[in-house]
Amino acid sequence: MFGAIYGDIIGSYYETHCTKDYDFIFQRESTFTDDTVLTVAVCKAILNNPENITRWQVRNRGLEYAGQYRQFYSYHPQAGFGNMFSQWAKSDVYKINRSYANGAAMRVVPIGYAYQSLEQIYLQAKASSYYTHNNSEAVRAAQAVAIAVFLARNGENKEFIRSYLENKFHYDLSVKIADIRKDYVFDSRASYSVPPAIIAFLESNNYESAIRNAISLGGDADTEACIAGGIAEAYYKEIPKHISDFCDRKIDYTLKKVILDFKQRYGF
Ligand SMILES: [Mg+2]
Numbered sequence: 579m580f581g582a583i584y585g586d587i588i589g590s591y592y593e594t595h596c597t598k599d600y601d602f603i604f605q606r607e608s609t610f611t612d613d614t615v616l617t618v619a620v621c622k623a624i625l626n627n628p629e630n631i632t633r634w635q636v637r638n639r640g641l642e643y644a645g646q647y648r649q650f651y652s653y654h655p656q657a658g659f660g661n662m663f664s665q666w667a668k669s670d671v672y673k674i675n676r677s678y679a680n681g682a683a684m685r686v687v688p689i690g691y692a693y694q695s696l697e698q699i700y701l702q703a704k705a706s707s708y709y710t711h712n713n714s715e716a717v718r719a720a721q722a723v724a725i726a727v728f729l730a731r732n733g734e735n736k737e738f739i740r741s742y743l744e745n746k747f748h749y750d751l752s753v754k755i756a757d758i759r760k761d762y763v764f765d766s767r768a769s770y771s772v773p774p775a776i777i778a779f780l781e782s783n784n785y786e787s788a789i790r791n792a793i794s795l796g797g798d799a800d801t802e803a804c805i806a807g808g809i810a811e812a813y814y815k816e817i818p819k820h821i822s823d824f825c826d827r828k829i830d831y832t833l834k835k836v837i838l839d840f841k842q843r844y845g846f
Pocket residue numbers: 611612613658800801
């Protein structure tokens with residue numbers, strides 16, 4: 579789980595100080611953001627209720643995820659949440675939002691770790707998007723990320739992961755990071771920002787290079803790195819110590835406690 583969180587932390591500085599430099603330095607001002615808070619909320623929803631669901635339970639399960647999003651938002655409302663999400667989280671009713679942004683994909687990594695079948699990953703990813711990103715583009719991106727984590731953790735090779743995702747989600751994952759980077763901009767639309775995050779992982783050769791690829795695209799850096807880092811940890815199964823040393827002290831204790839509980843249960 580820390581792979582996603584560290585990506586968010588290291589990318590946070592570059593969300594507002596965009597860089598195209600692969601060799602960027604880790605910045606002292608880096609901090610966890612909404613990506614971390616909501617990833618932890620997903621962990622909590624799974625720890626509270628790890629049961630599999632059927633397609634007829636997606637909406638009810640969605641309510642459990644949504645409850646955790648609202649709860650964790652209330653702990654860290656200043657963590658960089660978008661306006662639309664904040665309004666949703668503060669409203670008295672559980673209204674259904676139809677955002678097409680990458681918010682559902684940025685927090686979905688734990689689902690790829692926790693569930694044991696592709697079918698269950700699809701359903702849980704959909705449920706986790708139901709109240710905030712009830713939009714086919716956003717749901718598809720969330721499912722793609724969760725599936726990538728699932729395949730990576732189960733030892734599938736990158737070519738398999740690439741072609742599986744291309745076939746299922748109709749993304750073009752053959753583009754090179756250097757080519758994407760040239761005119762990449764900050765745009766949090768799921769269909770624009772999620773495929774490059776997956777490519778950042780596919781083109782990496784270790785955890786650190788995945789998040790460097792993601793951040794140096796020069797876009798929504800924390801989210802790109804959160805997604806790429808989450809998949810990369812599942813695949814490489816190790817994170818360099820200098821990265822954990824840099825990030826660990828920046829994670830709020832109550833968030834860390836949930837991540838450690840999740841890690842103890844699911845091994846990541
Ligand atoms: Mg963020």
